[in-house]
Amino acid sequence: MCPFSTASGLGIASCDISWTPNASQINNNSYNIAFRISEKHGVYTYVSDKTIQFQVITPLAVKEISKGNVVNEIYPNPSNGILNLTLPPTTQNCTFTIFNTNGQIVAKGSNTLNQINLTNLPTGMYSLQLTTADGKTSTTKFVRQ
Numbered sequence: 001m002c003p004f005s006t007a008s009g010l011g012i013a014s015c016d017i018s019w020t021p022n023a024s025q026i027n028n029n030s031y032n033i034a035f036r037i038s039e040k041h042g043v044y045t046y047v048s049d050k051t052i053q054f055q056v057i058t059p060l061a062v063k064e065i066s067k068g069n070v071v072n073e074i075y076p077n078p079s080n081g082i083l084n085l086t087l088p089p090t091t092q093n094c095t096f097t098i099f100n101t102n103g104q105i106v107a108k109g110s111n112t113l114n115q116i117n118l119t120n121l122p123t124g125m126y127s128l129q130l131t132t133a134d135g136k137t138s139t140t141k142f143v144r145q
Contacts, residue, residue, distance in 0.1 A: 030053050031053070032051050032052065032053050033051065033052045034049065034050070034051045035049075035050055035051075036048070036049050036050075037049075037050065070091055070094065070130045070131075070132055070136050070137065070138040071085050071086065071087050071088075071091065071094075071130055071138060072086040072087065072088060073085070073086040074086075074140060074142060077142045077143060078142070078143035078144065078145040079118055079142060079143070079144055079145065080145050081117065081118055081119040082116070082117060082118065082119075083115065083116040083118055083128070083142060084114060084115055085111060085114045085115065085116070085130075086114070087111075087114060091132050091136075093110070093111070093132075093133060094110075094111050094130050094131055094132045094133070095108070095109065095110050095111065095130070095131050096108065096109055096110075096111050096116060096128060096129065096130050096131075097128075097129045097131070098116075098118075098121070098126050098127070098128055098129075099126060099127040099129070100124065100126060101124065101125055101126075106121060106126070107120070107121065111130070116128075118144050121144045122144070123144050123145055124143070124144055125141060125142075125143050125144075126141065126142055126143075126144060127139055127140070127141055128140055128141070128142055
């Protein structure tokens with residue numbers, strides 16, 4: 001329940017609703033949030049029913065980023081600071097470029113320890129592009145918490 005009102009009875013009121021899905025709820029099924037808005041004016045009450053439909057999808061596990069097998073897996077995703085890479089034996093040395101959602105480069109470097117330090121990045125969603133010495137590239141998304 002999320003009660004709210006405005007001082008004058010007119011205008012915009014808001015309410016925050018939070019829900020964290022468990023693993024079984026992360027799928028391609030649709031979920032609905034239904035709510036009723038009612039506003040009383042004298043003896044009349046105006047009622048409006050609204051429904052929001054959404055899906056819970058996740059970039060949390062990436063087993064195969066590309067057919068080139070530049071990287072097998074990145075974890076944890078979301079990451080609190082260190083992003084680990086599981087690379088095939090033929091791809092032990094590569095360079096990385098991290099882009100923000102505006103397409104701007106926010107970090108670059110070489111990967112020699114199969115880890116990327118993200119502690120200097122603000123929270124948000126990013127794209128990670130890995131490039132091997134022979135020019136193969138793969139790109140995936142990750143979340144910095």
